[in-house]
Amino acid sequence: MRDQRNARSADAAGAGRLGLILLVLSLVVYAAGAVGVLAVGPETVAAHFGADGSVTRYDSPLSQVLFMTLVVVGLVALMEATPLLARRGPIALINVPNREAWNTPERRAQLSRVLQEDVRLLTAGSVVLMTFVLVMGAIAGAGATIPGWVFLLAVGAFLVLVMTVLVRMSTGGRYEPPVDGDGALPASRAGGDASR
Numbered sequence: 102m103r104d105q106r107n108a109r110s111a112d113a114a115g116a117g118r119l120g121l122i123l124l125v126l127s128l129v130v131y132a133a134g135a136v137g138v139l140a141v142g143p144e145t146v147a148a149h150f151g152a153d154g155s156v157t158r159y160d161s162p163l164s165q166v167l168f169m170t171l172v173v174v175g176l177v178a179l180m181e182a183t184p185l186l187a188r189r190g191p192i193a194l195i196n197v198p199n200r201e202a203w204n205t206p207e208r209r210a211q212l213s214r215v216l217q218e219d220v221r222l223l224t225a226g227s228v229v230l231m232t233f234v235l236v237m238g239a240i241a242g243a244g245a246t247i248p249g250w251v252f253l254l255a256v257g258a259f260l261v262l263v264m265t266v267l268v269r270m271s272t273g274g275r276y277e278p279p280v281d282g283d284g285a286l287p288a289s290r291a292g293g294d295a296s297r
Contacts, residue, residue, distance in 0.1 A: 120221030124177075127228040131173055134232040135166045138239045146235075146242035154249035156241050169235050173228055180224040184217035202278040211279065219270050226262040230255060 138146065139162055148160035148168075160168075187195050192204045195212070203212045233255050241247050270276065 120218035123225040124221045127225040131232045142239040143242040147238040184213040188213035230259045
């Protein structure tokens with residue numbers, strides 16, 4: 102049992118690179134989309150769509166790219182701060198199973214790594230969705246009609262990603278604290294932790 106948990110810990114540390122790679126790739130895709138909208142986009146781009154996919158507001162490409170970029174930068178900054186909170190913030194602010202069992206410096210560092218990978222996957226998906234909206238705004242601004250199902254498909258794919266990450270976070274023991282070196286369960290779990 103201890104070997105399985107500690108192996109999961111090692112896997113989580115190594116797999117953290119996947120979240121970083123996908124986040125960086127999503128930011129590169131966003132940058133390419135933003136540059137494309139500025140370089141070859143129409144004079145006005147769709148800045149807001151109604152529920153049926155119709156355009157309800159137009160803006161200049163520059164103002165739309167600046168707005169979306171501020172949102173992307175803010176989102177990335179907020180999400181990247183989350184693992185720092187897990188490492189250094191009050192443990193009461195972290196909603197994970199066996200919360201108190203994570204409350205040692207070594208375990209908090211591991212919790213931060215596991216949380217960072219999951220948060221980066223969610224952030225990467227969010228950035229790709231924002232890139233999609235930015236590019237679709239430019240296409241609609243050029244006069245093309247975008248069917249509503251295209252937006253539903255994009256949002257549906259995003260929700261599948263979110264649900265997949267959330268299921269992964271809540272099952273399989275990713276957020277089980279590692280067993281102490283002597284094989285004992287952490288004291289807060291030995292008696293059956295009520296927060297679990």
